[in-house]
Amino acid sequence: MTDIMADLTWREAINQVIDEDGLKELTQKKSISLYCGVDPTGSSLHIGHLIPFMVLKRFQLAGHHPVIVIGGGTGAIGDPSGKNSERVLQTMDQVQANKEHLTAQMEKLFGTENFTIVDNYDWLSKLSLLDFLRDYGKLFNVNTMLNKEIVASRLEVGISYTEFTYQILQSIDFLHLYKYNDVQLQIGGADQWGNITAGTDLIHRQEGADAKVFGLTIPLMLKADGTKFGKTAGGAVWLDPERTTPYEFYQFWLNQDDRDVVRYLKYFTFLDRAEIEALAEKVATEPEKREAQRRLAQEVTKFVHGEQAVVEAEHISKALFSGDVTALTAEEIEQGFRDVPSVDVTADKANIVQWLVDTKIEPSKRQAREDVTNGAITVNGERIREVEFELDPTAAFDGRFVIVRRGKKRYFLARVK
Template sequence: MNIIDELKWRGAINQTSDEKGLKKLTEEKSIGLYCGVDPTGDSMHIGHLIPFVMLKRFQMAGHRAHILIGGGTGSIGDPSGKKAERVLQSMERVHHNEQRLTEQMKHLFGKDNITIVNNYDWLSKIDLLSFLRNYGKLFNMNTMLNKEVVASRLEVGISFTEFTYQILQSIDFYHLYKHNDVQLQVGGGDQWGNITAGIDMIHKIEGNDAKVFALTIPLMLKADGTKFGKTEGGAVWLDPEKTTPYEFYQFWLNQDDRDVVKYLKYFTFLKRNEIEELAEKLKTQPEKREAQRRLAEEVTTFVHGKEAVIQAERISKALFSGEVKDLSTLEIEQGFKDMPTVEVTAAPVNIIELLVNTEIEKSKRQAREDVTNGAIYINGERIRDLKFEIDPTKAFDGKFVIIRRGKKRYFLAKVTY
């Protein structure tokens, strides 16, 4: 199946500047394509991941993928999707973010058929007069003002700095076309105006025969109409320090039945027949949630590796069964990150005192009743002895005590020294 046909089947194409021409070119040769990300933060979230999954598909189909880290454009700020002017970051912060994003990209894409570039390398070398003479002259003000990304900001105002962003992005496309043999730019739907501005500029410089194309992805919405990629806790990050691999896995595992097949098509590299089999099982045995489990496995493996999936599944199983004693300290930190947290000292303490002092139980009478009835578990072990003494330093490297009351009510006690 041609890469363009596959992307259409997966529902991954929103707009293309010339679909027939692009399809023909991909059948004739290995093309160069790129997608960019500005270093406005030190990690991507799964919303950023969407166009890069498409880039990965082209890479796997034998095409030459280029990732552009926007060290230059990131120091300016893209007005797209913003209701007000960005606060400029220090160049020190921009360069720090560049390094972190580059590390993430290397992890996701490996070394084959991939080139990582930074537009700071060429944009920083253009002086003002050259910018105005060589590029500014090619852009019509009326056309720029009509671009959705600019028009949406005119009411509240837009600075000349952010207004020129589309020229800088066009220069990127032209630079990669000339120096890296890149013919296609991939981006989100909100980037359509910027990408087509680059195509127009290349045609003005190189002639209308220059084979350059635009391809954007659809806006990803959940079945309930809300924006994909957000949780109650905020964005789902690719950085494991911001969103643990367990939380990442759980995000995908908890997707709605109405969305899961769409996400399997878009975010996994499973073959068509595998996805269709999972879709059929979703219809006949939805309670097994096999499609969700496969989605969580595939995307977590792509972003964090197979070991992260094994860890996430161990944590999930332990929390469900109550067998937490075999989890590692790292797994406890991941799985209990959002659990109610209390503090205990490192000194041995009677179980009744522990429950009352941490306010897990409201009174000693209630604590004694729950212990006697077998409702209290310490580090996975049911405790019925009212005189039981807990040594907080004996498990999980002396960092945690896991307290469970009833079937599912967990508390993470952090040990202080």
């Protein structure tokens, strides 16, 4: 079989491993099942979730069987996050709705063959309090639990018993999956190491010291400037195209720093070593062409949103760069102009000077007349030079939008209501 561990090592995708030699030997001998968990705390995954999912996908492509646990049970109580506060408990209706959205997103990433999604609510909800304390609580040492990094970081400000027990519930997940789904490996972010080792310890206590179970964590993903990967000025980058459009998603990857792009190519794409090394050479010799960034944007956008989304994102990018917006569809405008200043307008025709002032694109009639006369105003890709020009808001883009550009780069979007 493919040497998946060697590939992950080259891609700098391994932080810590429980019995690395044993895991390498096992994965070269046979196909294994492995899992990663995600709690339904929101209605969409974001690119931070791609960090463990890319490793899961690589195992899948190498012939192994990924399992994702949607934490309908653990999500109802919340894990002790790195933040100095308790998570807000969600209603079960919220958890269920989020679970359905996340399931659809993950099936898009992993397909439906050689892939399993389970919900830990199915087994955790059957545990009585007495069973939990007798069968599992007895096997966990409080001193050991307190020393887990994710718990220790919260002790100064306080942590509830509910969140404190999260690592026991996650350990029960691993035990259940080992017994009933033949799962031998759990993967997670660097902050999950304590929870993962707690799970392997529980399995060894329950099933015997010779049980072959492993854990693997992924390095903390930091940008070259030391800040956390995946955050932008506008917040998280979501996989839901309604929250982060495919164009915005594409632009996020296209705008990565030269210092980060090769590492991201290794981690977030399925390009082979030869192509990535060739792109790394381009970064070193011709960084101004940003060929590596473009390839990164293409590959990750294709993986998450499909090939057509790449075509549309590049079409929008080309139109905005050239200023020729006439070929854009109304749907592409919805994507590409989400972050530009916008205003609602009526469908009524109006004099261009008055319209520019009414929409506050221009501060005064004097400035509006001057900009029109000087050719600084384009409407829907057409340069306007006549101050008597009558603007029809429904003339283009299915009657939904008017795109105004003032000067070379300042865009405005009018939404026709």
